Amino acid sequence: MTTYVYGIAAADRKLPDDIRGVGDPPRPVRAVRSGDLVALCSDAPTELRPRRSDLLAHQHVVIEAAKDGVVLPLRFGGISPDDETVAAILDERHDRYVEGLEKLAGRDEFNVKVYHDEEAARQAVLADEPDLMTRYAAERAAGGDSHDSAAFGELVARAVSERGKSDAALVEDVLAPHAAAVARGPEAAGRLADLSFLVERERRHEFEEALRGLHREHAHLRAQATGPLPPYSFVETD
Structure with missing residues (x-):
């Protein structure tokens, strides 16, 4: 199952236990961690299309996560082969993502x-x-x-x-x-x-x-x- 990515935040980010994202039925959202960063993810639907329900679900996850602090939001449609690949990218681009989080804080x-x-x-x-x-x-x-x-x-x-x-x-x-x-x-x-x-x-x-x-x-x-x-x-x- 491929991984859908909503955004990136600090590793201490907390999400509501029952938050769900894209898909029919909506997939539960999980955290994929690497060091002091976390990617907000879920399983990706087999066929992902920009339907209104999925667009709103993507936005909902980002907004809920941002209530507890800054989030780097990814645009709709971000898919990675698996969680391990997501974690590797977090590690590889760590400094860039941290800089982005600092730039967007409070904005x-x-x-x-x-x-x-x-x-x-x-x-x-x-x-x-x-x-x-x-x-x-x-x-x-x-x-x-x-x-x-x-x-x-x-x-x-x-x-x-x-x-x-x-x-x-x-x-x-x-x-x-x-x-x-x-x-x-x-x-x-x-x-x-x-x-x-x-x-x-x-x-x-x-x-x-x-x-x-x-x-x-x-x-x-x-x-x-x-x-x-x-x-x-x-x-x-x-």
């Missing part, structure tokens, strides 16, 4: 996805670029033919797209001073940025207030924050 991840409110962004661009506003007013007054209207629409769309790049940088610039680290996620159509922030728990209120300030001062932005989360984006386990 959580907040993920912020940034979008435009399309109409508000359009109005912001027209307000900030007088030449576009003049053309826009002239188009509306004259009625404009479909070709001119389409051309103007394309001009505004390009301006909004360019604004998106500066808005993504703005969000990072505003929030980054309140975090210990920032990680940029993948690009996606319609999304300006996917940013993860490593936030010290004692500075959480400060970070959240900066986020509220963004909403107040930039009505054309939609910044959707999720957290606190296990700091997946700030772990190097390979």
Whole structure:
């Protein structure tokens, strides 16, 4: 039976006796120790797929373990041939894992996805670029033919797209001073940025207030924050 790994912690980490992880039925979680480190593991299902129930089970194990101290969370799907291999890896990468635990102590991840409110962004661009506003007013007054209207629409769309790049940088610039680290996620159509922030728990209120300030001062932005989360984006386990 192969071994599924949820995360890494100090060897004195205690887990609830009845905690269970991935699989159907859910597998009981056990500790695989090597020196002063422990890997949180269970038997791996024969077929592991990113089903909602298993994703939530993985997250639950990490969150429960983190209640007693810092955990290096592995992303969903980490499988090793057996417990002995897991223990050997803990020993081989001991210093790296200890450094990672120290880096994450007392810190959580907040993920912020940034979008435009399309109409508000359009109005912001027209307000900030007088030449576009003049053309826009002239188009509306004259009625404009479909070709001119389409051309103007394309001009505004390009301006909004360019604004998106500066808005993504703005969000990072505003929030980054309140975090210990920032990680940029993948690009996606319609999304300006996917940013993860490593936030010290004692500075959480400060970070959240900066986020509220963004909403107040930039009505054309939609910044959707999720957290606190296990700091997946700030772990190097390979």
